[in-house]
Amino acid sequence: DTAVSQTPKYLVTQMGNDKSIKCEQNLGHDTMYWYKQDSKKFLKIMFSYNNKELIINETVPNRFSPKSPDKAHLNLHINSLELGDSAVYFCASRHNGGSTDTQYFGPGTRLTVL
Amino acid sequence: SQKIEQNSEALNIQEGKTATLTCNYTNYSPAYLQWYRQDPGRGPVFLLLIRENEKEKxxxxxxxxxxxxxxxxxxxxxxxxxxxxxxxxxxxxxQAGTALIFGKGTTLSVSS
Structure with missing residues (x-):
């Protein structure tokens, strides 16, 4: 009964490849996010979706494309992978009805681009 | 732009002592602050939230x-x-209330 799950946990790939990371939440939340945590452990927002609609797209290269087939899923597709894309990617979700934006994070996907 | 800083990257203390971690913010007055814990290889886990009208939680x-x-x-x-x-x-x-801005974190090590 994992709340926020991501697959795969580890992803090793060559430069130039295209890859996807999947995220699912079973909390019934309305908003989902993708964060990137770099080698210095800095956690930065990339995208936010509310009920399948894109809310935030921070200054992320357009090689990154999020897709939300339904409220419970937010996948991240990355084209033409570069060395600098190596990082840990976290999916998160939150409930819209609350007065705060406490977020629930997935376990992360460690992406290594060779 | 909004900035949130955690001054110490690492803090080492002995078991039984009190650990104190600091978080400073600039250019914006948030209505509340949140603290999360992150273990190696895992996602952050929410711990506590404190509102601007609360002195202590x-x-x-x-x-x-x-x-x-x-x-x-x-x-x-x-x-x-x-x-x-x-x-x-x-x-x-x-400010838009659409995402969280995180500090870089402080890694706490408690030795026995």
Whole structure:
């Protein structure tokens, strides 16, 4: 009964490849996010979706494309992978009805681009 | 732009002592601050939230304070244990309320 799950946990790939990371939440939340945590452990927002609609797209290269087939899923597709894309990617979700934006994070996907 | 800083990257203390972690914010006055714990290889886990009109919040051995004059939050762990060793992240909402902005975190090591 994992709340926020991501697959795969580890992803090793060559430069130039295209890859996807999947995220699912079973909390019934309305908003989902993708964060990137770099080698210095800095956690930065990339995208936010509310009920399948894109809310935030921070200054992320357009090689990154999020897709939300339904409220419970937010996948991240990355084209033409570069060395600098190596990082840990976290999916998160939150409930819209609350007065705060406490977020629930997935376990992360460690992406290594060779 | 909004900025949130956690001054210490690492903090080493002995078991039983109180750990105090600092979080400072600039250019914005958030309505509340949040603290998360992150263990190696895992996602952040929410611990505590404190609102601007609350001076202090407690949860078991954890205590958070919020000083809007100093633009600072302090996070205390009393009677620390080796199991408290982790990275602690401070966060607040951006002005639009659409995402969290995180500090870089402080890695706490509690030795027995």
């Amino acid at each position: 407690r949860k078991e051995r954890l205590k958070v304070t919020f000083d809007t004059t100093l633009k600072q939050s302090l996070f205390h762990i009393t009677a620390s244990q080796p199991a408290d060793s982790a990275t602690y992240l401070c966060a607040h909402s951006n």
